[in-house]
Amino acid sequence: MAFKLDYFARETMVSLRRNLVMTLAGILTVAVSLFLFGGVVLLSRMVDHGTARWKEGVELEVFFVPTATQQQIDDVQQELKDSPNVKKFRFISKKEALDLFKRFFADQPELVEAVDPDTLPPSFRVVPKDPELTETIAVQFRGRPGVDEVLTAQEQVRRMLHAISWIRRLFFAISGVLLLSSFFLIVNTIRLATYARRREIQIMKLVGATNWFIRIPFMLEGLVQGAAGAGLAFGAVYVLQQILSDLVVRSEGVFRSFFITTGDAVGIGLWVLVIGGVVGVAGSAIGLRRFLDV
Amino acid sequence: MITLEHVTKTYKSDVVALRDVSIEIKKGEFVFLVGPSGSGKSTFLRLLLREDLPDTGRILVAGRDVARLSTWKVPYLRRNMGTVFQDFKLLPGKTVYENVAFALEVIGRPRHVIESQVPQILELVGLAEKSQRFDYELSGGEQQRVSIARAFVNRPLILLADEPTGNLDPATAEGIMRLLDRINRTGTTVVMATHDEGIVNTMRRRVVELDRGLVVRDQARGVYGLPA
Ligand SMILES: Nc1ncnc2c1ncn2[C@@H]1O[C@H](COP(=O)(O)OP(=O)(O)OP(=O)(O)O)[C@@H](O)[C@H]1O
Ligand SMILES: [Mg+2]
Numbered sequence: 001m002a003f004k005l006d007y008f009a010r011e012t013m014v015s016l017r018r019n020l021v022m023t024l025a026g027i028l029t030v031a032v033s034l035f036l037f038g039g040v041v042l043l044s045r046m047v048d049h050g051t052a053r054w055k056e057g058v059e060l061e062v063f064f065v066p067t068a069t070q071q072q073i074d075d076v077q078q079e080l081k082d083s084p085n086v087k088k089f090r091f092i093s094k095k096e097a098l099d100l101f102k103r104f105f106a107d108q109p110e111l112v113e114a115v116d117p118d119t120l121p122p123s124f125r126v127v128p129k130d131p132e133l134t135e136t137i138a139v140q141f142r143g144r145p146g147v148d149e150v151l152t153a154q155e156q157v158r159r160m161l162h163a164i165s166w167i168r169r170l171f172f173a174i175s176g177v178l179l180l181s182s183f184f185l186i187v188n189t190i191r192l193a194t195y196a197r198r199r200e201i202q203i204m205k206l207v208g209a210t211n212w213f214i215r216i217p218f219m220l221e222g223l224v225q226g227a228a229g230a231g232l233a234f235g236a237v238y239v240l241q242q243i244l245s246d247l248v249v250r251s252e253g254v255f256r257s258f259f260i261t262t263g264d265a266v267g268i269g270l271w272v273l274v275i276g277g278v279v280g281v282a283g284s285a286i287g288l289r290r291f292l293d294v
Numbered sequence: 295m296i297t298l299e300h301v302t303k304t305y306k307s308d309v310v311a312l313r314d315v316s317i318e319i320k321k322g323e324f325v326f327l328v329g330p331s332g333s334g335k336s337t338f339l340r341l342l343l344r345e346d347l348p349d350t351g352r353i354l355v356a357g358r359d360v361a362r363l364s365t366w367k368v369p370y371l372r373r374n375m376g377t378v379f380q381d382f383k384l385l386p387g388k389t390v391y392e393n394v395a396f397a398l399e400v401i402g403r404p405r406h407v408i409e410s411q412v413p414q415i416l417e418l419v420g421l422a423e424k425s426q427r428f429d430y431e432l433s434g435g436e437q438q439r440v441s442i443a444r445a446f447v448n449r450p451l452i453l454l455a456d457e458p459t460g461n462l463d464p465a466t467a468e469g470i471m472r473l474l475d476r477i478n479r480t481g482t483t484v485v486m487a488t489h490d491e492g493i494v495n496t497m498r499r500r501v502v503e504l505d506r507g508l509v510v511r512d513q514a515r516g517v518y519g520l521p522a
Binding site for chain 1: 365366369370371372377385386400401402445448
């Protein structure tokens with residue numbers, strides 16, 4: 001048996017090297033598609049964590065128009081103080097809004113550079129005594145002089161989730177298409193590999209090698225491609241997690257709740273490996289199909 | 295060893311390659327298949343190897359019903375049969391030794407078996423000194439000896455040869471025939487398709503003649519064509 005493993009390992013290596021360019025193309029597309037997939041799952045995990053937090057401390061935010069006067073702001077503040085429904089509230093000044101914006105888009109300095117601080121509105125963040133009262137408070141402040149809009153946390157979450165679900169779908173679709181193309185690349189690589197070795201295969205069949213014996217080196221070839229690509233994707237997902245975690249830790253307030261752990265990344269990475277392996281093996285199985293019949 | 299009962303084989307283009315062929319070949323026999331081009335000789339051999347299935351009729355090889363064998367058993371059927379072709383079918387870029395060892399390797403024979411059997415068989419075919427040569431360093435006759443060594447290294451019960459001397463000059467062909475004769479004397483059943491009149495006439499073995507898929511002659515110690 002050790003001897004046979006020897007044979008399979010050798011034949012697989014020979015074939016991989018013979019089709020080096022195709023092999024690399026296969027590995028890279030598997031890597032990119034699975035990284036996209038893993039990245040989207042990772043971000044979804046973040047959102048899940050973040051929105052779980054939102055559900056607890058339901059908040060609403062009263063945004064002013066950028067041109068709101070100090071008097072208008074003071075009036076609202078007074079009313080919040082007097083309201084029996086409000087537990088506590090905090091004022092977010094233009095400057096603070098800008099800081100939050102900067103932190104959120106820290107990796108896009110040109111965006112931060114371009115934003116005019118005067119267009120970022122000041123707001124009040126409000127915690128109601130009871131989450132049930134959120135709508136009541138919202139109605140109270142909508143349409144007040146200087147008030148632009150009142151967003152409840154649920155609404156914000158819903159909007160964000162809505163946007164994210166579209167982004168998620170888009171990225172899943174892209175990674176699906178890429179995964180499919182990497183699958184076809186592997187199918188094609190294996191087909192080329194069998195074509196390159198058709199004489200060997202013909203002789204193997206003549207002398208009575210079993211179909212499995214003939215197939216295994218090619219299956220391994222596909223598996224190596226899928227797994228190697230998945231390994232790269234695993235690494236990239238891990239790095240992405242580290243970067244995002246770092247961003248989250250350095251941020252404040254609501255963004256803090258969007259944490260992800262190394263465990264999340266590893267869990268996703270294992271899925272990525274499984275999918276990569278399956279794509280590799282399935283691709284080679286399809287690539288081998290025309291050789292299956294004797 | 296080999297039995298055909300009312301075997302008919304038609305290809306899709308409604309070409310009838312074999313018509314109602316019934317024949318029995320005993321263990322240890324040496325049989326020449328002769329007949330004009332397209333008469334069905336290669337088809338006959340392909341059916342024995344189960345590279346193709348007959349439309350009707352029964353084929354028994356070494357006690358197995360070839361047509362009804364399940365696919366996964368086909369390799370084991372073929373381990374009983376060595377095959378030799380006109381074009382040798384050696385693996386390029388491999389040495390004589392590697393070409394022969396390959397046949398044992400891919401049926402999972404352990405290394406020590408390979409290391410003892412390959413030199414033996416190379417001795418038998420007279421290529422012991424050339425075991426490290428590559429295919430392109432060999433004459434046609436030597437290449438055919440390698441392919442015979444490969445076919446016989448697993449000691450099959452049956453050796454099938456499709457025009458093994460077709461690419462060789464008469465002197466070299468004679469050497470190949472002596473080798474096949476020797477293999478036959480070890481008890482191996484040999485079935486050989488050929489157009490080589492001289493060989494058939496000197497060997498005086500059983501001759502089965504096909505014409506457009508029909509067996510038109512089956513003669514013990516026969517000759518290539520009946521005297522006019
Ligand atoms: N794969 C195939 N598909 C269709 N027709 C085929 C196929 N193989 C052989 N034939 C036809 O079957 C007939 C018998 O062919 P076969 O190869 O058995 O002849 P043969 O006696 O070996 O000829 P030759 O002496 O030229 O090798 C021929 O008419 C041939 O054209
Ligand atoms: Mg022929």
